[in-house]
Amino acid sequence: MTGRMAAASLLPSLPFGSRILIVRLRSVGDIVLLTPALQLLKEWRPDLLLSVLVESRFQALLEGNPDVAEVLLLDDSAGIEKIVSRARSIRKLRQRKFALCVNLHGGPTSAFLTRFSAAPAKAGFAHFRSQASYDFPIPDARAILNQETIHTAEHQASAFFWLGLPRREVPRARLFTGLEAEDWWRQKRLELGLREDRSYALVHPTALYATKQWAPEHFARLGGYLEREHDLVPVFSCGPGESATLDAVEAAAGPPIRRLQDAPLGKFIAAVAGARLFVGNDSGPAHISTALGRPSVVIFGSSSSAIWGPWPRNGTGRIVQNFYECNPCPGDRCYRFDRPECILSVRTEQVQAAIEGLLKPSQHGQSEPTKENPPPSEDRL
Numbered sequence: 001m002t003g004r005m006a007a008a009s010l011l012p013s014l015p016f017g018s019r020i021l022i023v024r025l026r027s028v029g030d031i032v033l034l035t036p037a038l039q040l041l042k043e044w045r046p047d048l049l050l051s052v053l054v055e056s057r058f059q060a061l062l063e064g065n066p067d068v069a070e071v072l073l074l075d076d077s078a079g080i081e082k083i084v085s086r087a088r089s090i091r092k093l094r095q096r097k098f099a100l101c102v103n104l105h106g107g108p109t110s111a112f113l114t115r116f117s118a119a120p121a122k123a124g125f126a127h128f129r130s131q132a133s134y135d136f137p138i139p140d141a142r143a144i145l146n147q148e149t150i151h152t153a154e155h156q157a158s159a160f161f162w163l164g165l166p167r168r169e170v171p172r173a174r175l176f177t178g179l180e181a182e183d184w185w186r187q188k189r190l191e192l193g194l195r196e197d198r199s200y201a202l203v204h205p206t207a208l209y210a211t212k213q214w215a216p217e218h219f220a221r222l223g224g225y226l227e228r229e230h231d232l233v234p235v236f237s238c239g240p241g242e243s244a245t246l247d248a249v250e251a252a253a254g255p256p257i258r259r260l261q262d263a264p265l266g267k268f269i270a271a272v273a274g275a276r277l278f279v280g281n282d283s284g285p286a287h288i289s290t291a292l293g294r295p296s297v298v299i300f301g302s303s304s305s306a307i308w309g310p311w312p313r314n315g316t317g318r319i320v321q322n323f324y325e326c327n328p329c330p331g332d333r334c335y336r337f338d339r340p341e342c343i344l345s346v347r348t349e350q351v352q353a354a355i356e357g358l359l360k361p362s363q364h365g366q367s368e369p370t371k372e373n374p375p376p377s378e379d380r381l
Contacts, residue, residue, distance in 0.1 A: 007136050010100065010121060011045075011164035018099035019049045021117055023110045025074060026054065028265075028284025030152065031061045032291050033311060034104065035173045037157040038067040044165060051096065053113065060266035061288075064176030074109075086112070094118040102163070103128065104156055123163060138162050153311045172312050173291035181270035188271070192258045194233055201232040202260075202272050202289070204280030205249055206242040209331045211302035211340040212282050216248035218348050222279060223253060225352060230359055232276055235260050237268070237285065277359065279351065281343075282308060290317045295358040297351060301343025302331035318354040320346055 014020075020041075024034050031054060038050055049069040052062055056073040063071065072092065077085045086109075093113065101119035103110050111130035114122050123136035131137060141150045141158035150158070154170050161167045186196070194200055203226075205219040223234035237260040238246050250257045260271055269288055272278060278289035278296040282303055289296040290310040298310055300321035307328075310317020321327075322345045326336045334340040 007123075007138075007162055008164045010123070010136065011041075011160065013164075014045075014048065014099050016047050017049065018047075019051060019069075019096055021051050021053060021072075021093065021096070021098040021101040021119060023053045023101065023103040023105050023114055024156075025105045025107070025110055026058060028058065028061065029287040029308065030104075030156075031058050032173050032175065032284070032287040033151075033153040034156050035062075035065065035067070035175070035291065036153050036170045036311075037160055038065070039171055039174070040157060040165060040168065041160060042067040051098070053093075057265070060181075060264070060269060061175060063266065064178060065174070074113075089113065090116045100163075102159060103134070104159060123159065125159065136163065149306045151309070151311055151313070152307055155307075170312075172293075172315055173287065175269055175273075175288060175291045177270045177273050178266060181266045182273075184267045185270040185274060188260070188263075188267075189274075192235065192260070194235070194258065199232055199276040200235050200274075201226045201230075201277040201279060202237055202275040202285075202294075203234050204237045204278070204283060204285045206238045206245045207281035207283045207301075209302065209333075211329070211331045211334055211343055213245070213301070214281055214299045214343055214346055214351075216245060217252035218346075218351075220249045220252035220257075221348055222351060223249075223257065225348075226277070226279075226355070230277075230355070234258065235271070235275075237261065237263075237271070237280075277355065279355065286310065286317075290315060297354045297358065299343070299346055299351060301340055301346075302327065302329050302334075304328040316358070318358055320350050320354050322346055322350075 024031055051070040051072055052068055053072040056075050059071055059073055062068050074089055075085050098117060098119040100121045101114050101117045103114040103124040106128040111133045115133040122134050123138055124134040126137035126139055138159050141155040144158040144162050157170045205216055207213040226232040226234050235258045236246050236249055240262050243261050246259055272289050273292045275294055278294050280286055282298055282300045286298045293316055296310055296317040298317060298319055300319060305319045305321050309319050324342050327342055329335050
């Protein structure tokens, strides 16, 4: 097998039972949105054995997935141990005799692992660095799909379409919970004073950047609304090192809030799976929620909701976003205003309306969310 072969014949020509290595090291959203492509591959050729290489902290996102034969882990070592770990990883990859390696990550570590995987065919997007690592450069997804805007789930699936997977509609992402995690959540919700017969909303007020993080006082106000208007107990969640945001929500709320913080990823997935509703910022947990089929309201600021919004677009997710000409931007800071107006302009009423549309569809219909320019409001910070 050589790089001179037509890319479209690569996947169809693989021998029965071939092993494929897919490199997608991080992060939560990217890995969750890879699962539709994995499903497409297995439905088309059930004989293929798919191994996915991720950083160890993301393992739970693929556990129990019937499309994945093996989750390979890259640890987070540093210094000398990192060098030893990389050598160990290369040895494991080469032992598996992959027929094909597809790099969907694109960074230097993933290029290194792809190059030395010993797979006779290696593919990666043409805009990736280290193009010498690839026999099959994959064009821009917009050219493959003939679309101007490509969602991340479509982007990852397009790589396999280019390599010969018959093109079809990209399904929704999916995740699976384990019995141990489900048992843990049953016990944890009792510790939170949440009876099994009470419905709850998982509210996630944190995000990677300030340009994506709605104000804590708005989330506090939203918690009261959910309990008062929908009889949903709000459970506020955060990841490691993010408890200060929950402190701010609690300070604004007054009484103590129910907290789910520092939960291991697999157990967090179980908590989301049992929720009647998810409300949160554009972040990894939002992708987890929509992959689990939970009604989800996702608040967007600096990033593109067309690329990173709930998938599929006509599914159980709703977007709340006020658009500015500068959207999207890198998001690490506001590049146009003194403060990130895109996220700070979102009003409580907008989020509540999206929730009403999900929980009371007979009254509000199932139409796509309205994306409006922000009017002046007392809720603007």
